[in-house]
Amino acid sequence: MLRYASRIHTVRHVVTTSVKRQIASRPSVYKTVSLTSVNATRLYATTNTKTVPLTVERYPGFTRNEQFKKLTDKDIEHFKTIVGDNGLIYNNEDDLVAFNTDWMNKYRGQSQLVLKPKTTQQVADILKYCNEQSIAVVPQGGNTGLVGGSIPIFDEVVLSLQSMNNIRSFDDVSGILTADAGCILEGLDNWLGEKGYMMPLDLGAKGSCHIGGNLATNAGGLRLLRYGSLHGTVLGLEVVLPDGSILDSMSTLRKDNTGYDLKQLFIGSEGTIGVITGVSILTPRRPKAVNVALLGLNSYEDVQKAFKQSRSELSEILSAFEYWDNNALQIYKRHSDAKPVMENEYPFYVLIETSGSNKEHDDEKLTNYLETMMEEEVAQDGVVAQDETQIKNIWSVREGFTEALGKEAAVYKYDISMPVPKINECVEDMRQHLKDGGVLGQPDSPIIDVVGYGHVGDGNLHLNIAANRIDKRVPELIEPYLFEWVAKQNGSISAEHGLGVAKNQFLSYSKSDGMIKMMKTMKNLLDPKGILNPYKYLPSQ
């Protein structure tokens, strides 16, 4: 890698290999998995997911809504008339388990029926019947969520969109794609790649997640800094409402000012007010050049200076600005044999990615930026990847934290957002709070460390608290303290992972009573019987 030592004023022209960064798909089996805020019990996933405890056993407090009908043979026969004999899975534990269990093996439901419609009309027929019969339904995409939103709690019917996976149209002048909700994100991205375009979002789970699920959870991911949120890039949706009516707003227009933009309600609604069956989305051109650099910095103030300057100098080619603290790096090093990217260590690190249409121009902009950062002593050290392998090496540090933290005995994970200047304050405050609480800083403390990393550019902090054992004082110290702290900054307790069953009871820390009341009004308006994805999303009280 090309190294930028402090105060070196002349930097030779950096020759990089332009590559599309490879992002690992969802691993099939996890040996250890992360804990969330819901429960501090340590989880061991195994290949036999039948041994995963039921959600209702692990997280007490759920009561089946007895307004929901229990399935009868007559119901099954009716569903067969809609989706055919091969369009459903019924009473077959071996086949049902994948739909009843999440990929982290944290949640397990008790559904006896999975329906796999092939058309929007079939989805409509299913929901019409379920609504009339008061049968509860859980819409499910690629089942890659982190908050249990796509897993039944009791015997809800699983409505899987996996058989609706056709691309409907693509306009290669405007870059507007329409597709079924069950299309896998990576499949769409590869298909577009051949036409010189790409999807405006990218996630670690792209090999499994569905575009419909991405929309239902308002997925953020790695391209948000550059291409914005789905609320801006989605041009149209086709949604089946709980009563079976089809809401068709499959617009392929960038501009349409005719009435309330109702489709926006379904983006991030986690399947609680309608089932997304089709999407129209604006796709950007695939960049011809990608560069990655890593900086070592002395303070979080310098991280902010580097970010601000990158918006000015890298501006239109900036595609990622990620940070981590040295504490995160130390956890990573405990579990990784990889050679360090930088010789020395610094309190903070910044990963910068540029994506543009002209490699030479991008190289020059990045070089100038790095020179400025070194000359002004904002950065203490800097390296630029020279080829695809080096690009992967730098990204693998950023992407290796989750796995490394998972190898500790326990880890409390939070996905929060707040104003950029507050991010490191949050990490330090939590560290001090846990020290004050007597669970960190002593030789026999249960907490190993509090570490921070995340998408600085999006104000999105992944706060992780690693522990060497379960200690019931720890979760009591963290919650609701952290949520209160985040609320004070007008931050969000769930930046990109959503609510599901993991966060719904904490919604009031991010939303006012008026907002929650209006959300409940919307839910009651659109789904008066509450058949869609019950027990989740909104607080039960």
Next chain:
Amino acid sequence: MLRYASRIHTVRHVVTTSVKRQIASRPSVYKTVSLTSVNATRLYATTNTKTVPLTVERYPGFTRNEQFKKLTDKDIEHFKTIVGDNGLIYNNEDDLVAFNTDWMNKYRGQSQLVLKPKTTQQVADILKYCNEQSIAVVPQGGNTGLVGGSIPIFDEVVLSLQSMNNIRSFDDVSGILTADAGCILEGLDNWLGEKGYMMPLDLGAKGSCHIGGNLATNAGGLRLLRYGSLHGTVLGLEVVLPDGSILDSMSTLRKDNTGYDLKQLFIGSEGTIGVITGVSILTPRRPKAVNVALLGLNSYEDVQKAFKQSRSELSEILSAFEYWDNNALQIYKRHSDAKPVMENEYPFYVLIETSGSNKEHDDEKLTNYLETMMEEEVAQDGVVAQDETQIKNIWSVREGFTEALGKEAAVYKYDISMPVPKINECVEDMRQHLKDGGVLGQPDSPIIDVVGYGHVGDGNLHLNIAANRIDKRVPELIEPYLFEWVAKQNGSISAEHGLGVAKNQFLSYSKSDGMIKMMKTMKNLLDPKGILNPYKYLPSQ
């Protein structure tokens, strides 16, 4: 200007002066104004706006809803306790006229009371009282709309946001601005300019329009191609609901996945379900370099080729891609003394603007792009502005069409959107349709010409039909024919101007019955008494 002649393979490095294009603010007085689809009567605006006919006289069919209370002295006294003696205008025709009349002098209402609250709480107190008393209210921003949305029809109270015009905060790390709804767009843009940022939207009316009005009408404008729609850039809103409750979602977060994104409902709702009082918006860095080029092309197919290639080669620096046909240019030439930008004439023209962070890089990208276009004979001729004056000259053609068309005896104007490939087909189809209808093509025909121009990049066509006299056959031939044609292409009958009173009765051409039903449900849910902006937006039947 630097000229690109066909088949010239070597192009010297283009030296341009980087300037911020100056956009004219709304003129204070129009001698002639455009007609819209609502009525074919020719309008003469004068400086004495009291002579403008009342909307209810010009457009028959409105009936005052007698559920709405007529103001009493007691009401006025109550409003004085909220906004003070100086916070209202009552029974003063001279002062009321500016609030009762739109800038085109097409609409005139009969309000006797304007309220000018200074705080969100005052807005809340006003709406609470009006809701209790069933007093109808028209929220009003800068009053620069094109569809009569901000003008009362009968005696509705005008709620002007002009006294709420403070910037609340700016985070110069993330570029997130929060401000009162009554801030003028240009004021915000200038304020941000001093900090190296800018507003993500820009309009001709920027010198008068309010940011709150921009959001309420989901304004598109000149920067949409590059920075996307307000649904993506707006991060938070403060809205007062019709019952006086304050819905606070003034988030300054790029990522927040906690519940339905309710703020989206108010973007483009034209003041019918709530009054926007505050906004949080993500602002981009101000570009350091701006270039403008003009191409002459032989066909609309070539326009599309040029657009597609610009997305590939100019990619991240492309900030505008506008087109017009030669028919539009001919109308312009009838009324302009300006020296033609190009020596020869071509069937189509394309204006390309780039905005970037590095002038040399942008120049090189544009030069390469233009070379490709000339070599491949996509463009027949091309010029690049060399200085600020030349940039203005090129833009002045594109921006001069409205004024030139306004100098004809009558003009029927449509702001529609559709898939990019259909734009010119729409113009040609209308031309043929009017010929077939016997109103175009003969020496004594009432129609002078059908011309097309607009934001190709956004699929947004400004279709204009110029006439030498009023002929009642013309509007009957145009409507609903055009709306049906647009509907067949899944287009929009109002791309960026909104519905107001000009388009609300035609909504079904762009939205399905299901969508309109759900819109009405939303309106009834949020404004059960219908006090906010009555008689507009949604069809009355």
